[in-house]
Amino acid sequence: MPEGPSLRKFHHLVSPFVGQQVVKTGGSSKKLCPAVLQSLWLLDAQVRLVLHFGGGGFLAFYSCQMSWSPPPELSPTCDILSEAFHRGQALEALGRAQPVCYTLMDQRFFSGLGNIIKNEALYRAGIHPLTPGALLTPSQLEALVDHVVQFSAEWLKDKFQGTRRHTQIYRKEQCPAGHQVLKEALGPPAGLQRLTWWCPQCQPPLPPEEPQ
Ligand SMILES: [Zn+2]
Structure with a gap:
C-alpha cells in the first residue's frame, strides 16, 4: 500500500492536467488499451501509459497498475x-x-x-x-x-x-x-x-x- 506522502506528491504532479483532453495516447498495458483513453477528459487525478494533452504537455506512467475505479469515499x-x-x-x-x-x-x-x-x-x-x-x-x-x-x-x-x-x-x-x-x-x-x-x-x- 503506498503511503500518503508518495500519493500526495503524485497528485501534485498530475493535477495541472485535470480538466484537459487527451489528444493522443501511447505506451502499452496488458490490462487496458491506451487507445480507449483518446479524446477523453482527465476529470480527476487518481491513477504504462502516456497521455498527451492539447497544450503540448504529456504524462508518462511507468510500472503502474491501471484499473477503472469509483471515486474515493474517504473523507x-x-x-x-x-x-x-x-x-x-x-x-x-x-x-x-x-x-x-x-x-x-x-x-x-x-x-x-x-x-x-x-x-x-x-x-x-x-x-x-x-x-x-x-x-x-x-x-x-x-x-x-x-x-x-x-x-x-x-x-x-x-x-x-x-x-x-x-x-x-x-x-x-x-x-x-x-x-x-x-x-x-x-x-x-x-x-x-x-x-x-x-x-x-x-x-x-x-x-x-x-x-x-
Ligand atoms: Zn531504544
Missing part, C-alpha cells in the same frame, strides 16, 4: 495530510481498547497512514505497538497523533525536495539509543499482519493492571 477529515484532518476523531479512535498499532493502520481513521509511519510514530512517542489505546493517557494519545502528523508532513516535504526520509526504527536492528530492536508481524486476528519494529527499552510494554 478529508481522516486524511493525515489534509488541513481538514480531525484530531478529535483520531484521538477517539486511538483510545479504543484494541492495540494502537491496529488502529493506526485502520484507513477509516488514518487515511494515508502506512506501515512506515506507524512504526516511526510509535517509536517517537515511546509507545509499545501492542498497548491497548484505552490504557494510554490523553497526553500520550495526543503525542502519538502529533508524531503521525509531523512525520508524515516531514516525509512529504522530503519527497518534494528529492531527499530520503531516514527512519529511526523501521527495518532497523538497533534504535538510535543503541538498543536491540524487536520485530514481529502484528495485526488484528482476522486482518493483515504487518511487520512491526519496536525497541523494548524505549517503548516498554505497560505493566498488567492490578486486579480490583
